Amino acid sequence: MLLLDALSPAPRTLRMFLLEKGLHLPMQQIDVFTGENRQPPFLAHNPAGQTPALLLDDGSALAEAVAIMEYLEELHPAPALIGTTPQERALARQWQRRVELNITENIHNAYHYAEGLPRFENRIPVAPEAAAGLKRIAQDRIRWLDGMLAGHVWLAGDRFTIADIWLYAWLDFAVSVGQPFDRRLPHLGPWFHRVSGRPSAAASLHPNCKPGGVRG
Structure with a gap:
């Protein structure tokens, strides 16, 4: 492969x-x-x-x-990052979909239509007039997600899953393109700090990432 x-x-x-x-x-x-x-x-x-x-x-x-x-x-089922049972897999997929549909797609498109516009305007349909609204929606949905995470260590409960990976990578990207989230949020703030402490967080950054540049 x-x-x-x-x-x-x-x-x-x-x-x-x-x-x-x-x-x-x-x-x-x-x-x-x-x-x-x-x-x-x-x-x-x-x-x-x-x-x-x-x-x-x-x-x-x-x-x-x-x-x-x-x-x-x-x-390669172990270690399981989606799940080992139908219920575990469904929960991981549930949280990943919540994050992607409500938060990260809005972050992504807002970047296309604003900070990333010079890069994308000749590649894909763009709507610069939508950028501010998409950023506002993403931040609202981040607060919405925070409200559901009381008592959670990770998004799907006590298991680290692809949902955590997906949200972390996109929130870290968002910080680098002018869409930071409120680190004072009571659940997502500590969650982001926990994920940042995993060795895979820093090690997964592309080697061409530059200080002050897009993080991916």
């Missing part, structure tokens, strides 16, 4: 997952800042033009970071 990696939050989630699993995959870097992911030969592997992508030994490819994590968890 070969992982097509990049300096971006979604690929970082996969790198953090691999570190937590103790898995090592060969990687090839894709330069998303120059748009390499929107050109052949990358599009032959993933016509959606998004990173990461996982090239399998049979010549096929998988895309979408969460789908790749699901695939690798089935191949």
Whole structure:
């Protein structure tokens, strides 16, 4: 297998997952800042033009970071980062979906339409007029999530899962693109500090991350 990696939050989630699993995959870097992911030969592997992508030994490819994590968890179930029972897996997926649909997609699109506009305006449809509203919604949903986390060590309870990985990578990215969350929130503030203390947090940062630049 070969992982097509990049300096971006979604690929970082996969790198953090691999570190937590103790898995090592060969990687090839894709330069998303120059748009390499929107050109052949990358599009032959993933016509959606998004990173990461996982090239399998049979010549096929998988895309979408969460789908790749699901695939690798089935191949390497321990340590479980989704779950070992149907209920555990459902809870991890529940929290990951809550985070992605309510928070991280809004952070992502707000970046596309504001700070990232010069990079994306010739690549994808953009709506600069929507950026401020998306940022406001993301911050509201962060507070909404915080209210559900009383008594939780991790998002899914007492288990560290892909939901924690997903939210952490995107909140860390958000800080670097002018969308910081309120660290004084009573549950998410300490949660973010706990995740930051895991060795995989720092180790998953792309080697081309620069001080003051985009974190991914």
